[in-house]
Amino acid sequence: MSALRPRVQPFSLVFAGLGGAVLLFIVAPLAGMVFHSPVADLAETAGDAEVQASVWLTLWTSMAATAIVAVAAVPFAYLLARKTFPLKRLVTAVVDLPIVIPHSAAGIAILGIVARDTLVGRAAEGMGFQFVGGPAGIIAAMAFVSVPFLINAARDGFAAVPERLEKAALSLGASPTRVFFTVSVPLAWRAIVSGLVLMWARGLSEFGAVVVVAYHPIVTPVLIYERFGAFGLKYARPVSVLFIAVCLVLFVVIRLLARNERHAAH
């Protein structure tokens, strides 16, 4: 009996231990925060109009940022996956820039082109809205820091679609546009959805860039920081827990929906 049981190697044991430590490092602070938030506090926070407004604002601005950028980013990702062109490596590196620069610096950079005295700022004002201190500014800041996640995921998804299928579709008389929408996108769909979710998640958790461009209207990450600064840890915790819970539920729902759609197609 014991001879049949696979022997646990010390190697695997050590690695599993290391993995456990990392998991604990992620889970422990979150669990601690949840345990330190009494249900009464959470209920009260959930009823707080300022909190509700900030959660809605954060959710819709991050979704808007993702949706607006996706229109251009997904075709761009296809281009990066399929075509070779001069300076492609440089372009790829530029796409990753927002990941590596400090986000407060990203906020300053965004502010530099959307402030009231700039071309973009004046154009926006002409159309009746402004970036600085408005949802448009929040969307711009969120989009800036989160777009690499979508482009990279979608690019990998497109690269995994066999080129032969696209060629077969072309030879059947389909235009490149039709091939893109009927073959490439459906087959890369899972990766694209994954990228959209990542981008959205990155956008709604953004603090640094958003706070520079628009402190008010206040998004939840900024609200958490504000409550921490003004009232302390005890008051920042329930908002954090609430926001994390809302995000988690949404992500799980989206993942499930995307998976069902995938199954329906098979």
Next chain:
Amino acid sequence: MLRIRNISKDLGEFAVRDVSCDVEDGAYFVLLGASGVGKTVLLETVAGLVTPDAGRILWDDEDMTHARIQKRGLGLVYQDQALFPHMTVYRNIAYGLRWRRRAAVRDKVRALAADVGVSDLVHRYPATLSGGEAQRVALARALATEPRCLLLDEPISSLDQRARAEVRALLRRLHRQGHTVLHVTHDYEEAVSLATRVGVMENGSIVQVGHPREVFHHPKSEFVAGFVGIRNFFAGHLERMQDGLARFVTAGLVLLVATDAPAGPGNLIVRSEDLVLAPTRTDTSAQNNFLGTVVDLAPARGGVEVTVDVGVELAALVTEPSVARLQLACGLKVWVSFKAAAARYIEA
């Protein structure tokens, strides 16, 4: 008529050099070449997926070298079928049918599915199909656009033995229905069983074009000459006998063949290594014995190729010591024998 004129394309790994050939209306043109000689590149160039470095593609007198893929009227079928995995068989076949009424599309898909024998599979997804079924669907999908010429890239090579015979029969039927076909392969059996014309490709160029008999009896390339038995290639007619034996009749000669194939037209191949030469008729288990005259001796890989005229020409590979011992020379009468089991029959 599809006319390929001096096409060159260098893709580094695969290259095509100055290729010209004609595929006449109603022809079944098999382009034969080892893997990696640029056959797929040539097909993709003809189909318009790859732009040639030089040369022209014409249909009769219409230059379509730079025509849009959709306008060429060519149906391309890949070796791995390239069916869309996220669409049912029905939607795969219907993919090329656009801008038509729904009912018209449905009728057309049904007719095509019936024609290639996949009517029961239309609601299945490609992942659930066998190789033979997938290849039928791929053919139906290409036929849906009513191409002037079918371009087939190794359509049989990846299939198992049984599916091969089925798809081969389907291709023969499509050809009989009047479809023009350009078929590239490395497998000479496909050429033997399907081609009305054969082209041989070597190092990215076409080295010989002609009727299959011509090309196989008088190979101009090492590649074709290297095919076992290709020199002893006969077109004829199979008649059933008892016990797994059959009679193959060709040009006045009757050969005994061990095969379970049904009676009908076909081709026979005997490896030159399997032919035995003897000065007198000897009693052996070999069922095929013919008296003939040596007409040619040519050095070949592994010995000497002795050609004996027994009504048709048979080539036997004999070692040099044997040539000396039997004192083989042109004009000498010899007996040629081979076993019924050594003859390989391929249905036409």
